[in-house]
Amino acid sequence: xxxxxxxxxxxxxxxxxxxxxxxxxxxxxxxxxxxxxxxxxxxxxxxxxxxxxxxxxxxxxxxxxxxxxxxxxxxxxxxxxxxxxxxxxxxxxxxxxxxxxxxxxxxxxxxxxxxxxxxxxxxx
Numbered sequence: 278x279x280x281x282x283x284x285x286x287x288x289x290x291x292x293x294x295x296x297x298x299x300x301x302x303x304x305x306x307x308x309x310x311x312x313x314x315x316x317x318x319x320x321x322x323x324x325x326x327x328x329x330x331x332x333x334x335x336x337x338x339x340x341x342x343x344x345x346x347x348x349x350x351x352x353x354x355x356x357x358x359x360x361x362x363x364x365x366x367x368x369x370x371x372x373x374x375x376x377x378x379x380x381x382x383x384x385x386x387x388x389x390x391x392x393x394x395x396x397x398x399x400x401x
Contacts, residue, residue, distance in 0.1 A: 281305060283373045286395030289363055295397060297358040299373030305390050310376040311349060311356040312388055315369035315397075322372065324383040326358060334381045341367075363399045370394040 285297040299311065312327035326347040327336045335347055344363075349356040356373065374388035 281373055281375060281390050281392040283371065283392040283395040286371060286397045288398040288400065291363060291365055291399055291401050293363050293399070294359070294361045295363065296360065297371055297373075297395060297397075299356045299358075299392060301354055301356075301373075301375055301390070303354055305375045305377075306351070306354040308377070308379050310379050310381045311347075312374045312376065312382075313347060313356075313358045314372045314374060314385065314388075315367075316372065316394075317369045322385055324385070325371070327376075327381045327383070328356060329381045330379050336381050336383065338383070360397070363397075365399050365401045368397060368399050370396050 280302045283299050308330050310329050313325040314322045315325050316322040328347045332349050344361050346359040372394045373392045375390040376387050377389045
């Protein structure tokens with residue numbers, strides 16, 4: 278059974294940091310590009326960051342560039358999102374997703390497997 282599970286969400290004050298983790302089952306993780314997306318009520322899910330299987334290629338939304346860092350540990354089937362200098366507008370449910378084709382893309386439909394999401398709340 279395919280599983281993608283996020284953890285690490287929580288509440289933090291503006292300027293603070295959080296690190297999200299995402300663990301995927303071996304079948305899902307091997308060879309896959311991984312992405313993070315986020316969504317707030319009434320809005321479409323939006324791209325945050327993505328990373329290739331090798332970890333050599335990364336992509337970020339302009340809104341998080343310079344503040345967020347995506348990384349992965351393939352031996353642990355885990356991808357991370359380090360979020361620094363958090364702002365209230367970063368408040369959202371954050372989702373991890375796997376692209377079986379291995380393509381590093383901002384396109385939501387390219388991702389085959391999704392986690393249930395983890396809430397991040399940033400207060401001013």
